[in-house]
Amino acid sequence: MVTIRLALSALAVSLGYYLGANLGFILWFPPAMPSVMWPPNAILTATLLLTPPRRWWIYLLAAFPAHLVAELGVVWPASLVLALFATNCSEALLAAVLVRRFSDAPGRFDTLPRIGAFVLGAGILAPFLSSFLDAGAVATLRGEFYGTVWRARFLSNVLTELTLVPALAILVTAAPAWFRRAPWRRHAEALILGFALLVSGIVVFTSSDFAAIPGIPRSPLAFLLPLLLWAAVRFGPGGASLTLLGTVLVAISAVTHGYGPFGDLPARDSIHALQILLIVMAIPLMCLAAVIEERRRAEQALGERLRFEALLSRLSAAFVHLPSHEMDEAFETWLKRLGEYLGLDRLILLRVSGNGWSVTVSHSWTAPGAPAAPSGEPCLSNGTNWRQLLRDEPLPAPGRSDLVIPLVAGGRLLGGLVFDGGARPQRSATLPGPEFRLLAEVFAGVLARKETEDALRASEVMKSAILTSLNTGVAVLDRDGRIVAVNESWTRLTREDGAMTDVGVDRNYLQVCQRRAAQGMAAANEVLAGIQAVLAGSEPSFAFDYAAGAPPAERWFAVAAVPLNRPEGGAVVSQADVTERKRAEAEAQRNRQELAHFTRVSTMGELTASLAHELSQPLSGILTNAQAAQRLLRMPSPDLVELRDVLADIVDDDKRAADVIQRLRDLLRKSELSRKPFELNGMIHEVVRLLGSDAVIRNVTCMLELHPEPVFVIGDRVQLQQVVLNLLLNAMEAIGESDDGNRCIVVRTGSELGAIHVAVQDAGPGLTDGAERRIFEPFYTTKPAGMGMGLSIARSIIQAHGGLIWATRNPERGATFHLALPVNGQVPA
Numbered sequence: 001m002v003t004i005r006l007a008l009s010a011l012a013v014s015l016g017y018y019l020g021a022n023l024g025f026i027l028w029f030p031p032a033m034p035s036v037m038w039p040p041n042a043i044l045t046a047t048l049l050l051t052p053p054r055r056w057w058i059y060l061l062a063a064f065p066a067h068l069v070a071e072l073g074v075v076w077p078a079s080l081v082l083a084l085f086a087t088n089c090s091e092a093l094l095a096a097v098l099v100r101r102f103s104d105a106p107g108r109f110d111t112l113p114r115i116g117a118f119v120l121g122a123g124i125l126a127p128f129l130s131s132f133l134d135a136g137a138v139a140t141l142r143g144e145f146y147g148t149v150w151r152a153r154f155l156s157n158v159l160t161e162l163t164l165v166p167a168l169a170i171l172v173t174a175a176p177a178w179f180r181r182a183p184w185r186r187h188a189e190a191l192i193l194g195f196a197l198l199v200s201g202i203v204v205f206t207s208s209d210f211a212a213i214p215g216i217p218r219s220p221l222a223f224l225l226p227l228l229l230w231a232a233v234r235f236g237p238g239g240a241s242l243t244l245l246g247t248v249l250v251a252i253s254a255v256t257h258g259y260g261p262f263g264d265l266p267a268r269d270s271i272h273a274l275q276i277l278l279i280v281m282a283i284p285l286m287c288l289a290a291v292i293e294e295r296r297r298a299e300q301a302l303g304e305r306l307r308f309e310a311l312l313s314r315l316s317a318a319f320v321h322l323p324s325h326e327m328d329e330a331f332e333t334w335l336k337r338l339g340e341y342l343g344l345d346r347l348i349l350l351r352v353s354g355n356g357w358s359v360t361v362s363h364s365w366t367a368p369g370a371p372a373a374p375s376g377e378p379c380l381s382n383g384t385n386w387r388q389l390l391r392d393e394p395l396p397a398p399g400r401s402d403l404v405i406p407l408v409a410g411g412r413l414l415g416g417l418v419f420d421g422g423a424r425p426q427r428s429a430t431l432p433g434p435e436f437r438l439l440a441e442v443f444a445g446v447l448a449r450k451e452t453e454d455a456l457r458a459s460e461v462m463k464s465a466i467l468t469s470l471n472t473g474v475a476v477l478d479r480d481g482r483i484v485a486v487n488e489s490w491t492r493l494t495r496e497d498g499a500m501t502d503v504g505v506d507r508n509y510l511q512v513c514q515r516r517a518a519q520g521m522a523a524a525n526e527v528l529a530g531i532q533a534v535l536a537g538s539e540p541s542f543a544f545d546y547a548a549g550a551p552p553a554e555r556w557f558a559v560a561a562v563p564l565n566r567p568e569g570g571a572v573v574s575q576a577d578v579t580e581r582k583r584a585e586a587e588a589q590r591n592r593q594e595l596a597h598f599t600r601v602s603t604m605g606e607l608t609a610s611l612a613h614e615l616s617q618p619l620s621g622i623l624t625n626a627q628a629a630q631r632l633l634r635m636p637s638p639d640l641v642e643l644r645d646v647l648a649d650i651v652d653d654d655k656r657a658a659d660v661i662q663r664l665r666d667l668l669r670k671s672e673l674s675r676k677p678f679e680l681n682g683m684i685h686e687v688v689r690l691l692g693s694d695a696v697i698r699n700v701t702c703m704l705e706l707h708p709e710p711v712f713v714i715g716d717r718v719q720l721q722q723v724v725l726n727l728l729l730n731a732m733e734a735i736g737e738s739d740d741g742n743r744c745i746v747v748r749t750g751s752e753l754g755a756i757h758v759a760v761q762d763a764g765p766g767l768t769d770g771a772e773r774r775i776f777e778p779f780y781t782t783k784p785a786g787m788g789m790g791l792s793i794a795r796s797i798i799q800a801h802g803g804l805i806w807a808t809r810n811p812e813r814g815a816t817f818h819l820a821l822p823v824n825g826q827v828p829a
């Protein structure tokens, strides 16, 4: 197909060359060389300007036989004919090379730089240089005068190049489209112009009798100017070059026949005068036409751009507030609108999947009658694979009908816009790169927003799934406490709670709490204050447990609130049924007390000797006094005063024994944790007294360094007594192990730094490395018969009182155990 086209065009060039040469001969004044106009060179120049350099040799070769046929028929010798072909070719080649060097579009004459390059390169320089060769050949081979030949050839070739080359190039390239597309009014105008030019040309150049201006015998050349200007202004470079060519042909045929404004001059001079005149007219006219064309195109491009920008702004306005789920429909509409506007076959929106290089068609529009998209690997209708385009071409090549603009937002490739123009010329080709960039930016922005909104919606649908699956009730409050949203568990729990049944969406949670508080629900007051504090930002969070209903159907609920991290404020309130947890806690507490009681009982076992000794004293006192009383009563006149004393002693001893038993009963009593204020020093005295006999047996002294003032503690006296008892027993056991002379225990009480301190210091073997912590763990013991529960229970008792217990190693020997208890029940720092 390409070869046939090439062969046909070569044939056309050959024919053109032959006809051109013959026309040249018609315009020839023998014997002088050369002709007034010599078209073959201009025909070759136009051909070379319109074809790629790699094919030039074909056209030059095609012209050769035409040259031989045309010129060998004339009387010239073969050597001259060959030399002239060489000079003709040299002119065309010089012209083509020079114009190509300086013009961005060698076959076009529609801007000032392009016409400038043409006039200078093809119009002046090429004829100027090649004429030296030509004149040399003619002068050598025909003996003509070099200077005369050079001048004649130069002028004739300048005129031909200037007038014929643009006319030919425009006729071949732009004229067919103009004839097809231009409205009939333009055709009519062109016809009128052509006719007017012909008439004026004939009048100006041929009529020697017709005097348009009285007194002046010939019509002036200026008569032609308005028509040439008309052509240049209204029909651009094409119109200008064709009218110039017409004028030149009329003028030359007139002059060669002895007519025209220069009729009085000798033939050669009048021809040169005409050539110079026409050259001088042609150059500014061509420039004028080019400038006007340039303006017109700039105006057109501006108009096109404005229309496109208006379309773009409508496009971005259409998407700016569009929620992502409505975008699909809008994409369809806008792809159609843009595709129609740009005159495309197809406009396709591609999406690139998140991580990989996977491209899918997101939306597409196909013009009615355009070929359907090929199946399989996505391709443009001309076969180009768009993955390739997306990868290789970051920006569209202007003027191409198949282009893919990558859609990039935030440095990430989101997709592409495929402009498939098919085979038809379309509007997108006239739009410059920046316009496409804008279009790409709008689409990329929309895609990025859609992606974000879709991801957000997807995450919300997850989020809501989590909320639904939660057993905990969750309610979202706005800044004023109004419930904005709740999950299913919230509705269920507030129903089960019984107190908060009407707490649903749109209700004000704070008002509900206020009402419940007014109805006497104490917990509502706490919840109200806590949530108000979170909403106001004065507290980072709030948590509170409350009981609803009465035992045994008592239910426990935990309510918590955290602020919502958003500018408009608000809070998330959660409510959970913690009845099971509360039951487990109560059970654990009961178990702890059982264990504490058990250890107390077993401690008492250890104190048997001491207790027996404590009791034996008053009992033996009672026995002795009772026997004395019996003796007194057996006397005939008993001494009643002595008897009263003896009985009083018996009562005292009995009281003492009862006291011992009462203290034992207190310790062995199984009771719930109570919190009452009691005096600490007194309690310690009591424990030391209870251990008194034991201490004697173990040969241990107990020194008390108690706070001089009474020290009051709030808590369970029996349980704290158990702790002190335990510490003293451990201390005595530790001293029992050591053979050192110091067998003293020091018990101190004091009050400092907002806490009440008790310290039990011994001079036993002390604690091994790292034992300070481990001794408080359950079942940690170093004694063969020990259980390892004493200190662990002591710790849980102290912690239940909000206090702390710890052990330190003494600087010299032994260990000291410390208790810190809150003053007035408050936790020490």
Ligand code: ADP
Binding pocket: 726, 730, 731, 734, 762, 764, 765, 766, 767, 775, 780, 781, 782, 783, 785, 786, 787, 788, 789, 790, 791, 792, 814, 815
């Ligand atoms: P038990 O007395 O049954 O071993 P405890 O919990 O009362 O259980 O004590 C745990 C361990 O702590 C003891 O076995 C002992 O090793 C260590 N301990 C307790 N008091 C002292 C003390 N005053 N001096 C040295 N070690 C002690």
